[in-house]
Amino acid sequence: MSTTREQALATLRALVGRDDAEFHDGQFEAIAALVDERRRALVVQRTGWGKSAVYFVATMLLRARGAGPTILVSPLLALMRDQVAAAERAGVRAVTLNSANRHEWEDVTQALRDDTVDALLVSPERLNNPEFRDQYLPALIARSGLLVIDEAHCISDWGHDFRPDYRRLRDLIAGMPDGVPVLATTATANERVVADVAEQMGAGAHNDVLTLRGPLARKSLRLGVLTLPDAGARLAWLVSNLGALPGSGIIYALTVSAAEDTARLLRDAGHETFAYTGQTDTAEREELESKLKRNEVKALVATSALGMGFDKPDLGFVVHLGAPSSPVAYYQQVGRAGRATDNADVLLLPGQEDQAIWDYFATVSMPSKPKAGAVLSALGTEPQSTRALESQVDLKPSTLELLLKVLDVDGAVRRVPKGWVSTGEEWRYDEERYARIAAARLAEQRSMLAYETTDECRMTFLQRALDDAGAQPCGRCDNCAGAWYPSEVASGAAASVATALDRVGVEIEPRKLWPTGADRLGVPVRGKITPEELLAPGRALARLTDLGWGGPLRELLDADAEDRAIPPQVLAACIRVLADWKWDERPAAVVSMPSRRRPEFVTSLARGFADAGRLPYLGSMESVGGGPTGGPGGNSAFRLSSVWERFGVGSLELPVGQPVLLVDDLVDSRWSVTVAGRELRRAGASAVLPFAAALRS
CATH class of the missing domain: 1.10.10.10 (Winged helix-like DNA-binding domain superfamily/Winged helix DNA-binding domain)
Structure with a gap:
């Protein structure tokens, strides 16, 4: 053991670049269990404790003893990039196989054959890629010296970031050769998740899993919650106070559009901020990560796409515009801050729309x-x-x-x-299991709401949510020491934010291709939509997810909302969209869609346009055969099938050879307006310009 410790300490010091580095409590115990005892170990330690040091040091020691390369299962490209960089600092030859480097697979495979690779990083999704699974994985398993599962809470149904692909790791663990150690690591897991992961790690002949769990609280974090009346007030607070937050940090938003809108608004106000979401290009993500690490930006406004494993030890603050759906998920994100600093500020600005967003994501993730x-x-x-x-x-x-x-x-x-x-x-169908998961998710949501309103120490509250024993009041949070953040906004900030949020108009991009498989559903179309049937680019007042007009539109167009005439202020905003619309030719008439849910709303919007533009309102198109079938959601082929031949021109007297403005309340898949617009084009309209009060997203 002494020899192992000496070797491990020398490797650790090379990894961190310090000759005086020492092991944290539990680090060497985990390394020794893997290297000397070839055990299975689950390490639950806070972000920044040094979990990556455990598996990279163990890798080098095992390699020195003749073991094969480590297989490291890691969930995010951003995390992989940081892990590869850390490995290189320790002299660990690490490579990755992922969707972004398919052109390098053969070179990586050859390096593995030549035994010049110490660690291979793969995503859980890659493990089920047929080519990788059938051609590469069997040989890797046979030669591997260590299996590491990073962010292991993803294995569990009860984890805050459960992923189906992680569940197949149970079979991978069970199939590992005898004598190959297995390590699972996570920074955010309560007792239920720890027990679940340990049980899955014990699959196969091994049922003795060593669990090493340390305190998860970080003394550097100063927690707070500031409840403000609406999105405008939250953004005005950020505009006023972002510059005073320490260093650079992350502002988390719950949706892509909120992240993009917030980053743009803050940048317009003079703050160096950029959006980072699941829709951000891979190369741009890498550049943004690097800029944040070099403190070249004040903040990245991010969705959960920037989360697990992102490594910036001196991150100065984390602000949430809207709350994650559980305290555990919240702590996972705020744990990015204050890893190598004495102080880091963490502030939650909850929103009234949080609950609806939680419910949406909970629904779409459950089979x-x-x-x-x-x-x-x-x-x-x-x-x-x-x-x-x-x-x-x-x-x-x-x-x-x-x-x-x-x-x-x-x-x-x-x-x-x-x-x-x-x-x-x-x-x-395991109905009982999914019912238990749904109940657990609901309990987590209630706990998050309780965190927002609690008067006890906020760190103690989070520690209890993580089943972290020995929680003590932090003495730093707003409940322990009083509000450390200002509640006021700078003069003019609220007005500038209100002006920004009052911006109107988003494009409705026309459908250009019929969906694959539509002909199998009785719709005789395929390929490109012909120019004679194509719609012109349209407009909507806003997306339902937008920070400005999104809130009022969500209330108006809610499924349970009463149908009524469009409010004057919303109509005025829609008219502003028309005024800014640079169409090729002004429409000669207004036609409305036949609405099942909101006929009064749609008709009043269409008449409002006609009056404002001194255009004839021709009336509503006809519903044919009872109108569209089905509801929102689903895929393109079925959505097209549900509206095909369901709209007619009827007795509308169209201005032949002239454009028509087609008005609806809400556009989602765009197939309703596409099919209705096609009928108007076939009846003689030279162009159809669709307008909707809202885009769903």
Whole structure:
């Protein structure tokens, strides 16, 4: 053990670049368990404790003893980039196989064959890529010296960031050769998650899992909650006070549009801020991460895409515009701050819309029995691509992909080179399990709301949510020491934010291609939409997720809201959109969509346009055959099928050879206005300009 400790300490000092570095409590115990005892270990320690040091030091010691390379399963490209950089500092030869470096796979594979790689980083999704799974993984498993599962809370149904692909790691662990140690690490797990992960790590012949758990609180964090009346007030507070927050940091938003809008607004106010979301290009993400690490920006306004494992020890602050759905998820994100500083500020600015956003994400992530049954009925022994399945099951592509992953992990389907096949294994919908998960999610939401209003120490509250024993009042948070943040805003900030939020107009991009598989649903179209049937680019007042007009529109267009005439202030904003619209030719008439839910709202909006523009209002298009079938959501092929030949021109006297303004309340998939506009074009309109009060997203 002394020899191992000496070797491990020398490797640690090379890793951190300090000759006086020493192990934190538990670090060497974990390394020794892996290297000397070849055990399975679960390490639950706060961000910045040094979990990566454990697996990189263990890797070098095992390699020196003749072991094969480490397989490191890591969930995010940003995390992988930091891990590879850290490995290089320690002399660990680390490489990665991911979707962004497919052109390097052969070189990486050759390096593995030549035994010139110490650690291979892969995502859990990559483990089920047919090519990787069948051609590369078996040889890797046979030669591996250590398996590491980073952010292991993702394995658990009860973890705050559960991922279906992580669940298949249970089988990977069970299939590891005897004598190959396994390490799982996480910074945010309560007792239920720890027990679940440990149970899955004990799969196979090994059931003795060493769990090393330390205190999760960080003394440097100064927590606070500031409740403000609306989005405008929250943004005005940021505009006024962002510059006073220490160093550079992260501002978390719950949606992509909120992140983009906030970053733009703060940048216009003179703050160096940029949006970082799941829709940000990979190269741009890398550049933004580097800028934040070099303190070249004040903040990145990010969704949860910038989260697990992002390594900036001197991050000075974390602000949340809207709360995550659980205290555990919240602590995972605020744990990015104050790792190598004595002080870091953490402030939550909750929003009234938080609950609706939580409910939406909770709904889309849970499989349902009817949806699963539809997928299984559509699959056979011949491979089908996801796109081909879309014409047979009415699910959005993202929902379908998630469901296929769940069914794959459960053994009912299998991913193959040309798509998906049924395994023929009986699949049972575990209703009790999903009900338990849904109940747990609801309890987490209530706990997050309780955090916002508690009068006890906020760090103690979070520690208790993580089942962290020995919690003591921090003496720093706003409940312990009083509000450390100002509540006022600078003169003129509220007005400038209100002006920014009052901006109107987003484009409705016209559909240009008919969806694949529509012909299988009885819709005789395919390929490009012909120029004679194509809509012109349209406009909407705002997206439902926008920070400005999104809130009022969400209330007006809520499924339970009463149908009524459009309020004057909303109509005035819509008219401003028309005034700014640079169309090629002014519309000659106004036509409205036949609305099932909001006929008064749509008609009043169309008449308002006609009056303001001194245009004839021709009336509403006809609903044919009872009108559209189905509801919102689902995939393009089914949405098109539900509205095909459901709209008619009827007795409308269109101005032949002239443009028409087509008015609706809400645009989601765009197929309703596409099909209705096609009918208007076929009836003689030279162009159709769609307008909706709102875009769904």
